[in-house]
Amino acid sequence: MAWLLLVNPITCTGHGICAELFPEAISLDEWGYPILGAVPDRLLPLARRAVADCPTLALMLERDGKS
Amino acid sequence: MTAAPVTTGTAGRLLAGYHALGRAAGLRDHLTQHGPPPLPGISARSSVGSQLIQVVEDAGLTGRGGGAFPTARKMRSVAASRGPAVVVVNAAEGEPASGKDAMLLTVAPHLVLDGAALAAHAVGARQIVVCVHAGGELAAGTERAVAEREQAHLTAVPIRVCEVPGRYVASEETSLVNWINGGEAKPTFTPPRPYERGVDGRPTMVSNAETYAHIALIARYGAEWFRSLGSPDAPGTALFTVTGAVAVPGVVEAPVGTTVADLLRMAGGPSEQLQAVLAGGYGGTWLSLPLVHTPTTPAAFAAAGAALGPGIIIALPSRACGLAESARVLAWMAGETAAQCGPCVFGLPAIAQDFAAIADCRADASVYHRLQQRMSVIPGRGACRHPDGAVRFAASALQVFASHVNFHERAGRCLAARRPGVLPIPGGR
Ligand SMILES: Cc1cc2nc3c(=O)[nH]c(=O)nc-3n(C[C@H](O)[C@H](O)[C@H](O)COP(=O)(O)O)c2cc1C
Ligand code: SF4
Numbered sequence A: 001m002a003w004l005l006l007v008n009p010i011t012c013t014g015h016g017i018c019a020e021l022f023p024e025a026i027s028l029d030e031w032g033y034p035i036l037g038a039v040p041d042r043l044l045p046l047a048r049r050a051v052a053d054c055p056t057l058a059l060m061l062e063r064d065g066k067s
Numbered sequence B: 001m002t003a004a005p006v007t008t009g010t011a012g013r014l015l016a017g018y019h020a021l022g023r024a025a026g027l028r029d030h031l032t033q034h035g036p037p038p039l040p041g042i043s044a045r046s047s048v049g050s051q052l053i054q055v056v057e058d059a060g061l062t063g064r065g066g067g068a069f070p071t072a073r074k075m076r077s078v079a080a081s082r083g084p085a086v087v088v089v090n091a092a093e094g095e096p097a098s099g100k101d102a103m104l105l106t107v108a109p110h111l112v113l114d115g116a117a118l119a120a121h122a123v124g125a126r127q128i129v130v131c132v133h134a135g136g137e138l139a140a141g142t143e144r145a146v147a148e149r150e151q152a153h154l155t156a157v158p159i160r161v162c163e164v165p166g167r168y169v170a171s172e173e174t175s176l177v178n179w180i181n182g183g184e185a186k187p188t189f190t191p192p193r194p195y196e197r198g199v200d201g202r203p204t205m206v207s208n209a210e211t212y213a214h215i216a217l218i219a220r221y222g223a224e225w226f227r228s229l230g231s232p233d234a235p236g237t238a239l240f241t242v243t244g245a246v247a248v249p250g251v252v253e254a255p256v257g258t259t260v261a262d263l264l265r266m267a268g269g270p271s272e273q274l275q276a277v278l279a280g281g282y283g284g285t286w287l288s289l290p291l292v293h294t295p296t297t298p299a300a301f302a303a304a305g306a307a308l309g310p311g312i313i314i315a316l317p318s319r320a321c322g323l324a325e326s327a328r329v330l331a332w333m334a335g336e337t338a339a340q341c342g343p344c345v346f347g348l349p350a351i352a353q354d355f356a357a358i359a360d361c362r363a364d365a366s367v368y369h370r371l372q373q374r375m376s377v378i379p380g381r382g383a384c385r386h387p388d389g390a391v392r393f394a395a396s397a398l399q400v401f402a403s404h405v406n407f408h409e410r411a412g413r414c415l416a417a418r419r420p421g422v423l424p425i426p427g428g429r
Helices: A017-021 A041-053 B016-021 B027-034 B052-059 B071-080 B100-107 B109-123 B137-151 B173-180 B209-221 B223-227 B260-266 B289-293 B298-303 B322-335 B347-359 B365-377 B386-400 B402-411
Strands: A003-007 A026-028 A034-036 A059-063 B085-090 B125-133 B159-164 B204-208 B237-244 B250-255 B274-279 B285-288 B312-317
Touching (some): A003 A034, A003 A041, A041 A059, B016 B027, B027 B109, B052 B071, B085 B109, B085 B173, B100 B109, B100 B237, B100 B250, B109 B137, B109 B204, B109 B209, B159 B173, B209 B223, B237 B260, B285 B386, B347 B365, B365 B386, B386 B402
Parallel strands (some): B085 B204, B237 B312
Antiparallel strands (some): B237 B250, B274 B285
């Protein structure tokens, strides 16, 4: 079961903490907003940590319905 | 709105009454032409109401608000959601070069309202909200049409007119819902989509004004009749706003699949030498002249790498600079951000600035490189599709005006770029 990172772009304020905590899957664009990549299963704990630590609770982790 | 209510063409369905009368149809005109809407309690053919979704599905009607989404599928989703629903008519036409919805609601308001009433019956809605831009004649005209229906006891479901700010993203469906609910006219994060939770938290059908008018005719004349015009994969007729360098700019009705070239002919033909056509408005795509033979179906447009959007065709004359025109549009689009999502708030002005540099012949290779990079990361990262539309428009400009890009890189100045713009910019920038 694959997992998918999602961000609510309205509540995201570009803190960038997620990219610091989980650089394997999250990079920042030139304005500091996250670009989300795939979450390999073995890195799920890191993804959970990034989601939990987002100061505006904008980051979400969901099961990818397509796989 | 720039488009005058001029109509030509032979495929009049929505506009047939207007062609015949030469003026806007009041309720009496409307009933004389089409008879009452087939609603229970109003017409003997009441079974049509409950079967309406199936008929709309058989007709193959797709939304005329730009996304070409199958209307019956939307109606089923709303009908399947719990509790009484709400029907919202999106007549808050936000594309600056579009005039079709305002025109339709002006000359045939009862077709739109019949369609909304029929849809309300089919999806189980107890409330209809018609959204129009604030401060225009359209709100008053629509109120008059609603009053006419009330006097004739033709309103099983109450209809309310809601005036919406005239901003581009205010007409996006979650913005409308947000505004009707007393919030700002700005998009909200989805899910929930309006069909799940919309006006007053109820399942809400948001469709374009023209879409409802087609429903009104499909309910009366059937799916086969609807499919007798248009193409098998995109049936029926559609309204197109044809402007720019054409002899008779205005709104035309034509079978879906009519080529862009034929639409230009229906608007009197080019009024001068053309260099390109903008299809789909400011969230749409430029087409090079060889592509004017593309049929206006979503599939044919997608195959040509283009977006049809809500039936907008703008003819760009040879004397204009396509890059300067595009830069002005992008500056306007950047200003129309709802200022909520980083990639849109910062990304669109960045792209607009890159385009301004290109239009001014100030851009070196690094600007083009940066622009490509920016265009690759912005789409899909806003709460709504506003940034996607702006990027699509920008990318098509670089492609269609590629040889002129070379000229701007080499020449140091472009006289055409200094001329006043052809594309309409609200507030006239
Ligand atoms: C930025 C933006 C602007 C939009 N503007 C309009 C508009 O002016 N009129 C409209 O009908 N739909 C507009 N839409 C599409 C609506 O969100 C919605 O999909 C549409 O009204 C559904 O109607 P339809 O299914 O009949 O096409 C816009 C969407 C976006 C992302
Ligand atoms: S993408 Fe832009 S226009 Fe759409 S909601 Fe976000 S900030 Fe507003």
